[in-house]
Amino acid sequence: MNEYDVVVLGGGPAGLAAALASFEQGMNTLIIERENRLGGILKQCIHDGFGLIKFKEKLTGPEYAQRYVDKVLACQMPVLLSTFVLTVEKAGTGFVITLVNAAQGVAQIETRALILATGCRERTAKQVFINGTRPAGVFTAGTAQHLVNIEGYLPGKKCVILGSGDIGLIMARRLTLEGAQVLAVYEAKSTPSGLSRNIVQCLNDFHIPLHLSTTITRVFGDNRVEAVEIARVDENMRPIKGTEQVISCDTVILSVGLIPENEIADMLGVEIDAATKGPVVDQNFMTSVEGVFSCGNALHVNDLVDYVSESGEIAGANAAQYVREATPRQLAEIKMSPDFLYVVPQQININSSNRKAVLYFRSREVRENMRVTIKSGDQVLLSKRYVILRPPEMERVRLVIKDGLASNQIEITMEPVKNKEMAL
Amino acid sequence: MKHLICIECPIGCSLTAVKSGEQWEIKGNRCRKGEQFAINELTDPRRSVCSTVKTTYRKVPRLPVRTNGEVPLNAIFAVMEQINAVTLDHPVHIGEVIIENVCNTGINVIATSDLYYLLEEDGQ
Numbered sequence: 001m002n003e004y005d006v007v008v009l010g011g012g013p014a015g016l017a018a019a020l021a022s023f024e025q026g027m028n029t030l031i032i033e034r035e036n037r038l039g040g041i042l043k044q045c046i047h048d049g050f051g052l053i054k055f056k057e058k059l060t061g062p063e064y065a066q067r068y069v070d071k072v073l074a075c076q077m078p079v080l081l082s083t084f085v086l087t088v089e090k091a092g093t094g095f096v097i098t099l100v101n102a103a104q105g106v107a108q109i110e111t112r113a114l115i116l117a118t119g120c121r122e123r124t125a126k127q128v129f130i131n132g133t134r135p136a137g138v139f140t141a142g143t144a145q146h147l148v149n150i151e152g153y154l155p156g157k158k159c160v161i162l163g164s165g166d167i168g169l170i171m172a173r174r175l176t177l178e179g180a181q182v183l184a185v186y187e188a189k190s191t192p193s194g195l196s197r198n199i200v201q202c203l204n205d206f207h208i209p210l211h212l213s214t215t216i217t218r219v220f221g222d223n224r225v226e227a228v229e230i231a232r233v234d235e236n237m238r239p240i241k242g243t244e245q246v247i248s249c250d251t252v253i254l255s256v257g258l259i260p261e262n263e264i265a266d267m268l269g270v271e272i273d274a275a276t277k278g279p280v281v282d283q284n285f286m287t288s289v290e291g292v293f294s295c296g297n298a299l300h301v302n303d304l305v306d307y308v309s310e311s312g313e314i315a316g317a318n319a320a321q322y323v324r325e326a327t328p329r330q331l332a333e334i335k336m337s338p339d340f341l342y343v344v345p346q347q348i349n350i351n352s353s354n355r356k357a358v359l360y361f362r363s364r365e366v367r368e369n370m371r372v373t374i375k376s377g378d379q380v381l382l383s384k385r386y387v388i389l390r391p392p393e394m395e396r397v398r399l400v401i402k403d404g405l406a407s408n409q410i411e412i413t414m415e416p417v418k419n420k421e422m423a424l
Numbered sequence: 425m426k427h428l429i430c431i432e433c434p435i436g437c438s439l440t441a442v443k444s445g446e447q448w449e450i451k452g453n454r455c456r457k458g459e460q461f462a463i464n465e466l467t468d469p470r471r472s473v474c475s476t477v478k479t480t481y482r483k484v485p486r487l488p489v490r491t492n493g494e495v496p497l498n499a500i501f502a503v504m505e506q507i508n509a510v511t512l513d514h515p516v517h518i519g520e521v522i523i524e525n526v527c528n529t530g531i532n533v534i535a536t537s538d539l540y541y542l543l544e545e546d547g548q
Contacts, residue, residue: 037542046488046536047474052433060474062488062537066518069541149476152486177475177504196429196436201471205497304434393434 004030005323006316007097007111009085009264012040013305014296014312015117016068021316022115023077027323030109031072031079032099038072038079039065040119041142042305044149047170049197053306064305088114088264093326094291095268113291113319116265116279117312120258120297128162128256132218137225141167141255145174154178156251160228161185162216166194166303168255173202175253182208183249186230188215188237191366193392195303216252217244225250258301268292275342276300282331282349283357283401284318285311290326293319300344300360303394307360314358327351332376332405337413339364341391348401348410357399361412363389369417374399377406385417428465432457441466470494473503474536477510477522484542487512489522493531502527515539 006022008015011033022029037043042050045061052058055067072079083101094112101107122140139147139155145167147153157180161168164187172182185203190213192199203210211230217239218229232243260278262270271280271288278299279287286293295315296308330351336343341362348357359374367389374382374397382399389395428439430453439452439462450462464470472494476486495503503526510522516535523533 043537046476046490048472048490049434058472060488060490060536063518066538066541073541149488150486152476152478177473177500195434196438197431197434200429200436201431205471205500 001096002030002109004028004109004111006030006113006115006319007032007095007109008115008117008316010040010117010119010296010298011035011038011079011081012117012119012296013042013065013068013308014119014298014315015040015115016065016072017309017312018115018117018293018295018316018319019077019312020068020071020075021313022320023075023316025317025320025324027320029077030111031077032083032085032097033079033081034084036082038069038081044142044145045170046149047174050305053304054309061305068309085264088267090268090289112323113293115293115295115312115315115319116262116270116287116298117294117296117315118261118264118298120260120301122167123254123257123259125252125254128254130162130216130219132229133221135219135221135223135225137221137250138219138252138254141165141171141253144171144253148174148178154180155253156180156225156249158183158249159251159253160216160230160247160249161253161255163187163255163257164189164192164194164199164210164212165255165257166198168253169194169198169202171253171255172208173206176206176208180251182206183247184209184211186211186214186216188213188233190235195392215239219252220246225252228252258297260298260301262294262298265292265294265298270294273300273342273344273346276344278344280347281345282329282347282352283314283345283399284321284349284352284354285315285345286318286322286329286349290329291322293322300342302360303392307394307396310358311360318354321353332408332410334359334374334410334412336361337411339367339414340412343412348399350401350405350408355401355403357401359397359399359412361395361397362391362393363395363414364391366390367414367416370414371417372397372412372414374410374412376410379406381410389414426466428462430458430461432461469497471497471500473500473507473533475504475507477507477512479512479539481539481543484539487516487539487542488536489533490536491526491529491531492534495526495529495531499527499529503529503533507533512539515543 005027042061042065231239
């Protein structure tokens with residue numbers, strides 16, 4: 001049986017960064033990827049805007065991915081492509097992975113540490129309760145993106161888009177450029193989910209209307225979509241009677257959210273955070289199961305790939321540290337006030353040699369002029385002012401963990417900035 | 425006064441532009457790029473175009489491309505027409521020019537993925 005120090009599941013941006021970080025620490029590292037090319041979802045994200053933080057450049061998805069792929073190829077790290085992991089089991093001080101591919105059939109490998117970089121999956125029509133028939137022509141935005149950008153097929157000619165997430169907005173532009181007619185984007189919420197810049201450059205540039213507080217209530221058509229029924233919704237997102245309208249179209253594109261993929265984590269009994277739908281981790285991105293790490297969109301859904309890579313680097317370097325010397329953990333919970341949607345990591349390992357934690361968080365509501373404070377007992381670890389906090393925009397802070405914390409619990413809170421302070 | 429949203433980075437600053445004489449005065453930008461963006465947007469709006477070109481390879485039927493600079497906003501569909509007229513029949517590296525001086529804009533269309541890599545990938 002082949003033995004490795006670190007095995008990375010997933011060859012997207014998180015997995016590539018994790019594998020490189022682990023390899024650079026001298027670990028015998030393997031990447032397992034189910035597709036036949038490295039790069040993950042970036043392969044089909046052909047639009048630009050990636051890498052502004054990491055490389056100070058505006059790159060397309062494939063260009064961003066290629067920078068990491070080139071490094072992986074240059075160091076001749078072993079990579080298993082077109083390979084699917086069936087099961088992972090704890091065995092001794094490590095894990096046994098059962099995988100399947102065309103070359104080996106079913107095979108087993110052993111590893112000391114495991115990094116879960118399995119990304120996220122799109123919510124589908126079945127998860128958003130659209131009534132009506134089940135004709136062809138209903139696609140998730142990611143599927144439509146794959147068809148257009150990788151396969152070269154236009155999924156429809158007269159499209160409506162449900163959900164104003166960034167992928168939906170990007171696809172509105174992409175379908176328009178390729179000659180499809182995009183009639184409108186409908187968003188059930190009263191504010192757009194995607195970035196403002198994407199509303200400008202993907203919708204406004206092409207005069208595509210965005211209808212807020214509006215949803216699709218029914219799909220019509222036998223073999224192919226023929227029309228949709230839309231309706232205005234109230235504050236509780238319930239359709240308002242009498243506002244229904246039938247829009248004739250042949251395609252419905254869904255951009256209604258992403259969910260971290262954690263089937264392997266579940267198999268191993270990894271504790272999952274109900275808010276992120278990803279594993280509960282410490283600042284080394286180690287999960288509740290010793291030796292199992294998580295990063296990228298499998299950990300929590302990110303807005304920017306730059307942070308996905310960063311989380312991969314953290315997981316990779318710390319998986320290497322774990323393999324070298326597994327010290328017992330002493331975990332302090334990070335308790336968040338209800339103002340936050342989530343905070344990652346959820347715990348700090350006080351015993352860890354990693355004293356510089358990177359924290360990602362999202363505000364539950366749009367809040368202006370806030371001060372975010374992280375405390376341990378009376379000891380203030382971090383205090384930072386924000387002009388605006390918005391749920392679609394993830395924030396990142398660096399937290400220095402001093403020796404001898406005042407309490408075994410860390411608290412993160414936010415409060416409005418006082419007027420006197422604002423004048424400064 | 426004009427209201428704009430900067431598209432230079434994901435922050436998306438809300439900008440206001442006031443014309444005083446021949447000059448535009450820009451407010452709301454958090455960096456210098458924002459000021460330049462607003463002035464360009466009001467005088468000569470431009471965008472990058474990202475798309476794909478056809479290839480003759482069954483394994484990789486489309487190769488992603490982009491303009492290596494910004495083209496006038498109203499030239500986007502003309503640029504798309506030229507991009508869609510290309511059928512690539514030889515492998516290229518990332519960054520290689522696919523269309524030179526597209527629509528006389530002085531901008532080139534370049535490959536954003538490595539076709540050599542994509543074609544040989546399965547063998548690894």
